[in-house]
Amino acid sequence: MASDCRETLEIVAGSGLSLDDGSLQNSGSLPRTRSAASGSTAVLEPSSRMKPVSRPRPSTDRASTLNDEIPVPEATPKSQASDAPSDASPAAATRADRGVFADVIELTKPRIVTMILVTTVASALIAGSATLTLVDWFWLMIGTALIAGSAGAANQVWECQIDRNMPRTANRPVPGGRMSYAVAFGLTAASGIAGGAILWLGSGPIPASVGIATWLLYVLVYTPMKTRTAWNTTVGAIAGALPVFIGYTAAGGTLTELPGWMLFGVLACWQYPHFMAIAWLYRIQYAKAGFCMTTTVEPTGRHAAWQSILGSVALAICGVVLAWFPNGQWVASAASVLATVLILAASWPLLRASLNFRANPNDTTARKMLRWSLVVLPAVLLVMTLRASL
Numbered sequence: 001m002a003s004d005c006r007e008t009l010e011i012v013a014g015s016g017l018s019l020d021d022g023s024l025q026n027s028g029s030l031p032r033t034r035s036a037a038s039g040s041t042a043v044l045e046p047s048s049r050m051k052p053v054s055r056p057r058p059s060t061d062r063a064s065t066l067n068d069e070i071p072v073p074e075a076t077p078k079s080q081a082s083d084a085p086s087d088a089s090p091a092a093a094t095r096a097d098r099g100v101f102a103d104v105i106e107l108t109k110p111r112i113v114t115m116i117l118v119t120t121v122a123s124a125l126i127a128g129s130a131t132l133t134l135v136d137w138f139w140l141m142i143g144t145a146l147i148a149g150s151a152g153a154a155n156q157v158w159e160c161q162i163d164r165n166m167p168r169t170a171n172r173p174v175p176g177g178r179m180s181y182a183v184a185f186g187l188t189a190a191s192g193i194a195g196g197a198i199l200w201l202g203s204g205p206i207p208a209s210v211g212i213a214t215w216l217l218y219v220l221v222y223t224p225m226k227t228r229t230a231w232n233t234t235v236g237a238i239a240g241a242l243p244v245f246i247g248y249t250a251a252g253g254t255l256t257e258l259p260g261w262m263l264f265g266v267l268a269c270w271q272y273p274h275f276m277a278i279a280w281l282y283r284i285q286y287a288k289a290g291f292c293m294t295t296t297v298e299p300t301g302r303h304a305a306w307q308s309i310l311g312s313v314a315l316a317i318c319g320v321v322l323a324w325f326p327n328g329q330w331v332a333s334a335a336s337v338l339a340t341v342l343i344l345a346a347s348w349p350l351l352r353a354s355l356n357f358r359a360n361p362n363d364t365t366a367r368k369m370l371r372w373s374l375v376v377l378p379a380v381l382l383v384m385t386l387r388a389s390l
């Protein structure tokens with residue numbers, strides 16, 4: 001897979017050919033060419049048909065930046081901005097303050113952190129919430145949020161240069177020029193150390209060790225892999241699923257229990273439809289920036305669709321196993337049957353969206369798959385939590 005990736009990226013980055021953004025938008029019939037070297041198929045257009053490079057200002061508006069041309073961000077260093085006489089009013093100061101706070105939050109990838117907290121709560125409840133006091137819950141949430149936020153920030157520091165090449169990420173605090181490396185690095189270190197220490201002291205050495213191992217895997221293994229091989233998604237899926245063991249072990253579970261691994265399985269498998277949708281929607285940006293994703297290696301979307309279908313099926317299987325082994329022991333009861341029906345019903349929309357994407361890989365079916373992924377995960381976790389507590 002690595003050599004395919006390098007080849008595709010070279011083709012895309014080469015001066016003679018470029019990915020045809022327009023034709024990919026509604027990819028019913030894609031113009032394709034076969035690479036002589038490997039036989040792999042890439043979607044290409046001759047340079048004579050290349051569009052002029054537009055240079056929009058970096059934007060976080062996802063709808064407007066999907067597969068856009070690469071922007072050249074105009075960095076506006078803070079010192080320059082604050083020197084401007086027109087910014088001296090109290091109202092401007094308030095705006096600036098809010099901006100700094102918003103940038104600190106954005107550095108941590110808050111939506112991902114929020115969803116990680118949801119998975120942490122579900123796994124702690126499944127392991128046995130009775131063991132946790134309110135104070136325990138508080139430290140578990142704060143420690144997990146801090147260490148997960150530190151991981152997101154470290155990823156943004158590492159990828160600062162390459163993030164400038166994607167409209168989706170060019171306006172992040174560091175590549176956008178609003179936060180210096182030193183500040184971002186300091187925040188990463190401070191929140192990582194604080195998060196690890198809080199988890200250690202508040203939840204115990206095992207949850208803290210899982211948190212630290214997750215941080216290392218995400219930052220030191222997953223992040224550099226993103227430009228090398230499409231297998232990065234598998235490593236990212238492991239990193240994204242490991243936090244369930246923070247919650248699970250904090251609430252008295254161990255690393256060897258079946259319910260914990262079924263939770264891990266749900267999270268790891270869910271990330272395929274979740275990320276394949278994103279990898280499709282941003283495939284042009286990823287390719288141009290030099291990232292190696294399933295959809296840049298195999299641009300028809302077939303591989304991405306199959307990974308999504310298999311991920312959706314596997315996540316439902318993990319949920320159903322928990323329905324019959326709620327505490328690691330076989331329990332056949334009405335609750336097991338009901339939980340099975342509910343898990344299948346809750347996970348079906350994601351499988352349906354994946355099948356639709358397989359039948360017709362385009363931005364509309366991919367966007368539906370992404371939206372369903374964000375609904376189906378909490379729904380499946382809710383059913384698993386209710387089943388385990390019966």
Ligand code: HEM
Pocket residue numbers: 062111112115116119168232233234235236237239240241271274275278374
């Ligand atoms: C292989 C693993 C994963 C990859 C590569 C990945 C990648 C991404 C990317 C690139 C986005 C931004 C999409 C955008 O800008 O529109 C995103 C959004 C998101 N991800 Fe993931 N993600 C992964 C795993 C996870 C995990 C483990 C969670 C939490 C449990 C998660 C939760 C979210 C949420 C909540 C959003 C926000 C969606 C939105 O803004 O509408 N992701 N993901």
Ligand SMILES: CC(C)=CCC/C(C)=C/CC/C(C)=C/COP(=O)(O)OP(=O)(O)O
Pocket residue numbers: 112116144147148151152155211212214215218222236237239240243
């Ligand atoms: C407890 C702890 C340390 C948790 C951290 C785990 C964590 C942040 C998982 C996120 C999963 C993931 C691969 C996100 C995508 O990052 P990306 O780099 O592909 O996204 P980007 O392209 O938007 O930067």
